[in-house]
Structure formats: C-alpha cells, structure tokens
Amino acid sequence: MALVVNVAFLQLQILAGLLIINIFSFSPTSLVASQPALTLDYYSKTCPTVFEVVRKEMECAVLSDPRNAAKIVRLHFHDCFVQGCDGSVLLDDTITLQGEKTATPNVDSLKGFEIIDSIKNKVESDCPGVVSxxxxxxxxxxxxxxxVGGPDWEMYLGRKDSKTASYxxxxxxxxxxxxxxxxxxxKFLYQGLSVTDMVALSGSHTIGVARCQNYRARIYGxxxxxxxxxxxxxxxxNDLRASCPAAGGDDDTVAPMDNVTPxxxxxxxxxxxxxxxxxLNSDQEMYSSFLGVQTKQLVLQYAHDPLAFFHQFAQSMVAMGNITNAVDGGEVRRSCRFVNT
Known part of the structure; x- marks a missing residue:
C-alpha cells in the first residue's frame, strides 16, 4: 500500500512541474544506510579469484552468443528494482516461495539464468560459501x-542474497x-535514481532484443x-510489421532494439x-513526449556525445548496483535458484 501512495505522490509532483530529484528522501533506498557499505575490496582476501572466474565465464557466454550480454545486464536491472540488488530475481518457485520469474515484466523476457548458475558453480569450487x-x-x-564494447566501472561488492522474493x-x-x-x-525516482539515471540506463537497449508482444502496439500505432x-x-x-503481424502472429518473434549495431x-x-x-514506446517517449523536456535534452546529448553517455552509464550502473535490500538480513546462497536450508 505504501508503494501505491508514494507512486501517486510522485506523479503529482511531476505533473506539478516539481521534478526535483533530491526531494525523494522517503525512497525505500534511504533505509539501507544502516547496512554495511559495499566496498571495492570485499573479496580481496576471501575470494581473490572471483573477478577472473566471472570474466572467463562471461567471455565464453558472449563469444557463443553476443545477445547473452544483454540478457545478463537485464537480469541485474530487474533484480535491483525489486527489493534491491539481492539476487531475488534468480530464485525459482517452490512450495513455500513464489519467485519473480513469472511476474508479467519477467515471464518470457528474462533469460541467462543458466549462465549465472555456471558462474556460481565455478566460484563455489574456488571459494565455497563466500560470494553471493x-x-x-x-x-x-x-x-x-x-x-560488447561498453564502459567499465568500479565494482562495489558485499551484497547478500535475499531469502525472499516479491512477485x-x-x-x-x-x-x-x-x-x-x-x-x-x-519508478526510477522511487528507487532513488534520477531522470538522468533513467535515460542513461535505458541506453543498455543498444544491445538486446524485444518480443513482438512488447512492440506490436508501437509499430501499428x-x-x-x-x-x-x-x-x-x-x-x-514494413519489415517489422511483416515479422510481427497485427493479429495472429507469434508473440515471441524478436527484433533488436538497436537495429543499426545490435x-x-x-x-x-x-x-x-x-x-x-x-x-519500444517507453524508449521513444523519452524523446518524443511533450512531457519529456529533460529526457529529450539528455537523449540529444548522448546521441551526439558517446563519451558522455559512457561516463553517465557507468555512474548510473554504480548507483543502481548500490540499492541493497533493507529488510532481509540475507545470506550467501549455495545455489542461486534456492535459499539455503
């Protein structure tokens, strides 16, 4: 209920022209201040090989299919927007737990779970019970x-895996x-992220694909x-419409969100x-909507200045990654799909 009230309040603020990022001190992310801060050297003594292991596994995954890069970035985004970056999106349904994988924004959309499983198995071999x-x-x-050619950023670590999920x-x-x-x-402001973060993070759509179900209304609208x-x-x-008919087509047909360099x-x-x-309608709105005065300027800036985009994307990924679970004490799961017993 609190989410509904807060969202309604935020919408009123926006419509009133009070789009000031720093006023949202009541965001749930403000509650994480009592938790230990993430650090750059969290595994330096307990699992110094973690970066090497993850990089090697991702190199293999991206080499086999470049689209795997987009799958993992999307997984991280969808994880952080629900309970913070706590691995809750990775949990399978059980008799006692309803996971997030079958929620409307996730079902038939999120992929790459097996890649994370593979990485986890390799990391557990080196450092059992250490890395979340x-x-x-x-x-x-x-x-x-x-x-796939994007920017690098400093990796703050120390997140715990949630024992819960939220469908x-x-x-x-x-x-x-x-x-x-x-x-x-x-929705971005509710997470403590700014409009600038929203436009920059949306730039991850420069890789990856969308399902026909999600862009049909746009191409016929x-x-x-x-x-x-x-x-x-x-x-x-015409090509889009041919592969995604207005009626009777396959909802799972996909098209790249960036058809130039996908x-x-x-x-x-x-x-x-x-x-x-x-x-996607949600993407084009940032530039075409009459309400998107600030977003339009940012789209213009990033379209003409790739370095500015890369710099801000890296900063925004750090900001998003710093959203942690303020409620669940957390653990280090032995399997990413299930809580420890």
Missing amino acids: CADILAIAARDSTVL ELANSNLPVPSEGILPIIT DYAVTADQSTASESYL NLFDNSYYQILLRGEGL
Whole structure:
C-alpha cells in the first residue's frame, strides 16, 4: 500500500512541474544506510579469484552468443528494482516461495539464468560459501557490458542474497515497454535514481532484443507518426510489421532494439530515437513526449556525445548496483535458484 501512495505522490509532483530529484528522501533506498557499505575490496582476501572466474565465464557466454550480454545486464536491472540488488530475481518457485520469474515484466523476457548458475558453480569450487549470487550477477553485468564494447566501472561488492522474493513488487516496480514517460520516471525516482539515471540506463537497449508482444502496439500505432518519412524508415517499418503481424502472429518473434549495431554497446540507440524509430514506446517517449523536456535534452546529448553517455552509464550502473535490500538480513546462497536450508 505504501508503494501505491508514494507512486501517486510522485506523479503529482511531476505533473506539478516539481521534478526535483533530491526531494525523494522517503525512497525505500534511504533505509539501507544502516547496512554495511559495499566496498571495492570485499573479496580481496576471501575470494581473490572471483573477478577472473566471472570474466572467463562471461567471455565464453558472449563469444557463443553476443545477445547473452544483454540478457545478463537485464537480469541485474530487474533484480535491483525489486527489493534491491539481492539476487531475488534468480530464485525459482517452490512450495513455500513464489519467485519473480513469472511476474508479467519477467515471464518470457528474462533469460541467462543458466549462465549465472555456471558462474556460481565455478566460484563455489574456488571459494565455497563466500560470494553471493547478487554480487556475481553485478560483476557479470559489468563484464557483459565491457565485452560488447561498453564502459567499465568500479565494482562495489558485499551484497547478500535475499531469502525472499516479491512477485507483487516485480509487477509494480519494473518499467514495462507500453508505459508512458511519467510512470517510468516515477519508478526510477522511487528507487532513488534520477531522470538522468533513467535515460542513461535505458541506453543498455543498444544491445538486446524485444518480443513482438512488447512492440506490436508501437509499430501499428504512433511509429509512423514519430519516424521520419524516409524510404529507409518506411522499409524498416514494413519489415517489422511483416515479422510481427497485427493479429495472429507469434508473440515471441524478436527484433533488436538497436537495429543499426545490435551487438555493439554504443550510442546508436539514442540516434535511433532522434529519428523517431525507437522500437519500444517507453524508449521513444523519452524523446518524443511533450512531457519529456529533460529526457529529450539528455537523449540529444548522448546521441551526439558517446563519451558522455559512457561516463553517465557507468555512474548510473554504480548507483543502481548500490540499492541493497533493507529488510532481509540475507545470506550467501549455495545455489542461486534456492535459499539455503
């Protein structure tokens, strides 16, 4: 109930023109101050090989399929927006626990769990019972980004794995492709993240794909309105519609969110938004919505300055990764899919 009240309040603030990032001191993330701070050298003595192990496993995964990089980055994002970065998204359903994997924003969308399982097994061989699944996921997301050409960032560690999950929060906290700009901004602010963080983190869509179910309304809706009238744009739209029919098509058909360099982490995603060709409504709204005054300026900046985008993306990933679980005392799971018994 508290989430509903806070979200409603945030929306009123935005609509009133009071989009001031620092006013949201009541965000749940403010509760984590009592927890031990994450540190750069957390495993320096207890598991000094963790970075090497994770990097080698991610190198193999990305080499076998570049799309695996996007899968791991998305997993980390979906983890952090529900109870903080606590590995709760990795938990399978059991008789006593309903996980987050079947929540609407996650089902048929999240992939890459077996990659994290493989990394966890390797790390456990070197350092049994030491490294949390939440930390493994955070490191893997950083390495995934770097391996496809993206920026590096300092890795703060010491997260604990949650003993719980929240199907309900997964349904309410996570942005969805059909949403407009105000609800998405609200969800980022609720996590203690800024509008700048939102636009920068959305840049991870420069890699990865979306399902037809999530962009069908867009390509049969206002896509033709926002996109330029070039022959190339019309051809691309026709191709999208051919593979994703308005009715009777396969919802699981996928298309890259960056159709220019889909396997390279760069700033072409923002350039696509400038042309009005964003695949998802939630992406294009950042540039095309009349409510997106601040987001439009950021899209323009990142489209023309890749270094600025890389710098901010790295900073925003650190900020997101620092959201920890303020309620659950946590543990280091032996298996990422199940709590310890």
